[in-house]
Amino acid sequence: MxxxxxxxxxxxxxxxxxxxxxxxxxxxxxxxxxxxxxxxxxxxxxxxxxxxxxxxxxxxxxxxxxxxxxxxxxxxxxxxxxxxxxxxxxxxxxxxxxxxxxxxxxxxxxxxxxxxxxxxxxxxxxxxxxxxxxxxxxxxxxxxxxxxxxxxxxxxxxxxxxxxxxxxxxxxxxxxxxxxxxxxxxxxxxxxxxxxxxxxxxxxxxxxxxxxSDDWGPIDRLLGCMEDLLGPSTTSPMATSNMASSPLPADPDQAQQQRYERLIALSERLLSLLEGFYQRIDGAPRTPAGEECAPAADFLERLSRLREQALAVAEAHFQLSPRGTVSERCRRIEQAGWACIYRDDLDDLSEVQRCLVDWSAREADIRMGHMRLVEHFATVSGSYVVEKPSIDRYGEVLMILWRAIAWIRGREEERPPALGPxxxxxxxxxxxxxxxxxxxxxxxxxxxxxxxxxxxxxxxxxxxx
CATH class of the missing domain: 3.40.1130.10 (Glycerol-3-phosphate (1)-acyltransferase)
Incomplete structure (x- = not known):
């Protein structure tokens, strides 16, 4: 993180x-x-x-x-x-x-x-x-x-x-x-x-x-860029790399099908990496045994479970109860973190107290990071693209994934490949x-x-x- x-x-x-x-x-x-x-x-x-x-x-x-x-x-x-x-x-x-x-x-x-x-x-x-x-x-x-x-x-x-x-x-x-x-x-x-x-x-x-524009080139290049960042799937190491390196079919319907398969593979790869991360982190609820590799049909259930794991890590640190919507829980975590970081008692602290408060602020900032990760995926529905596979919807979903990956890499200021004008x-x-x-x-x-x-x-x- x-x-x-x-x-x-x-x-x-x-x-x-x-x-x-x-x-x-x-x-x-x-x-x-x-x-x-x-x-x-x-x-x-x-x-x-x-x-x-x-x-x-x-x-x-x-x-x-x-x-x-x-x-x-x-x-x-x-x-x-x-x-x-x-x-x-x-x-x-x-x-x-x-x-x-x-x-x-x-x-x-x-x-x-x-x-x-x-x-x-x-x-x-x-x-x-x-x-x-x-x-x-x-x-x-x-x-x-x-x-x-x-x-x-x-x-x-x-x-x-x-x-x-x-x-x-x-x-x-x-x-x-x-x-x-x-x-x-x-x-x-x-x-x-x-x-x-x-x-x-x-x-x-x-x-x-x-x-x-109706040019799908920028969408395909952004897909390839993120495939390189995430690496091949552990369940099918060659699937993503083969799709990324092979030219798109000349038939528009076949090209669209391959593009959608790449988007699904990309999303599943990122989800799998994050699931593995939260299986090893203290404070996260554990995925039941045998469910680590849920089928693609359970994508939304897996995403919901991942959100819950990330929020639970932050809520446990700040001793918050998990109530309300995802947005409401994120806002409470943010306020709890800010209370640790932005304080009105700094002038009254001894040197050792100030060091401990600084330590607490750093810990709070790290724990808030789990909430920030959830914010990136708060609006992902799983069906947005398949309902209407337009350039605009592909671009919107890919930009959500890009920003999440950039945030994980600590490169939020990095500008993604242009999909405009x-x-x-x-x-x-x-x-x-x-x-x-x-x-x-x-x-x-x-x-x-x-x-x-x-x-x-x-x-x-x-x-x-």
Whole structure:
């Protein structure tokens, strides 16, 4: 597994207050085309930008408050949302004869962990763009209070990714977290308490990244690259190497069948290596005897078992109970690890105490690594490619495997072979008027949040369907 990135305990994580700066916004807007090109994003298809422009006009005139709920398939999504709000919406407004006050912008929630791996400069930029950092996996009261206040009283709409994290699938929606619906109902309460009558609208935004080419060459080269990294299967040492070295059949159907067999073999090889690793590591639940080499038909069961083993190692170290969804368990492990690493008592420790705390921080970082591994495979379904064997779906699954392998090798910064360029499809769905559910919220809060979340899920699924 990767070496610990943390060598000593760190000062407690501080809240980075949003401090919107118009000149930083202008600099980022000027740099946006270059940033998009660097990610291979060359074409943008927008559906519904006119309706979003009209909603911004309503919001700017004080008739509504907007909560933008965008899909989160990629780490590139913030750049795409900037393209939508900073360029596509003003362009649609001009075409429709609407006069929008500059800047057309939104404040947003982001994971407090981003500045930890992207650097303090990333935190500074996000703050100057009005970003609100939130610590996932705990009740971050300060972040929630700040977001709630800005949503009801701030100068811009608020944007949230209801999936909570990237899922790396363009046509598969992860479970939605209930926090977005709760934020919408809070805004209704705050407006009513202030005697204001704006509508509260949730605007679902679908995002998808689609290949601009029908060339399977980059997919086949990436398959070959990862086959070299993983080595031949122990159950069939020649199978993978023979498929990798032999030319693809001329018949398209036969070529697709061989490509799929290589993907399955690659996935099984990685799974087998990780199963062997967790059979030898302390704290991991043991696979029952005779089940080490389960047949391919049990791939999903094996993957689920592997997730359980990895999470159990981390949970045992932090003395956490294994309850909730995979995502919820990951967030609790992250918070337990951060509590060991980022501390507010460092100045009060003796030299020996500080050494022990540093040791504890390194151990916590290593144990969190098992949770990070699970995060890489959290959205793998096992049937995504076979249901629709497109270049896009192959690319998405291969990129999940590539990032997992790069992480295991300790080379997260290594860029994978390019599969782009890409075109981006942005769909603005019909907004949801939260006021229609606010009466039900007063009598059944949990039920109203669940129903609003389900309605949002339906509209996001329709936007990527």
């Amino acid at each position: 990767p070496r610990a990135g943390i060598l000593a305990a760190q000062p407690a994580l501080r809240f980075i207050p949003p401090q919107y700066s118009r000149w930083v916004h202008r600099l980022c807007r000027a740099a946006l085309p270059m940033l998009l090109r660097s990610r291979g994003l060359v074409h943008f298809e927008t559906s519904g930008s006119e309706s979003l422009a009209a909603l911004f006009a309503e919001a700017q005139s004080g008739r509504c408050r907007l909560l933008i709920a965008f899909r989160h398939p990629s780490t590139t999504d913030p750049l795409v949302m900037a393209q939508l709000l900073w360029r596509e919406v003003p362009r649609a407004a001009r075409a429709a004869g609407l006069s929008l006050k500059a800047p057309v912008h939104s404040q947003f929630l982001y994971d407090r962990g981003i500045p930890l791996w992207a650097g303090e400069s990333a935190g500074w930029i996000l703050s100057k763009l009005g970003g609100i950092p939130i610590q996932r996996g705990k009740l971050d009261r300060l972040a929630l209070k700040t977001a709630r206040d800005l949503f009801a009283h701030g100068p811009f709409p608020l944007a949230i990714a209801p999936e909570g994290a990237t899922n790396n699938h363009g046509e598969l929606l992860s479970p939605l977290e209930p926090g977005l619906a709760q934020m919408a109902f809070w805004c209704c309460e705050d407006l009513a308490a202030a005697g204001r009558h704006e509508r509260v609208l949730i605007v679902p935004i679908g995002l998808q990244y689609l290949s601009t 890409w075109r981006v499809r942005m769909v603005v769905a019909e907004p949801i008027d939260v006021g229609e559910s606010s009466t039900a919220y007063r009598s059944d809060r949990r039920g109203a949040v669940e129903r609003l979340t389900a309605e949002l899920r339906q509209r996001l699924e329709a936007a990527i369907g």
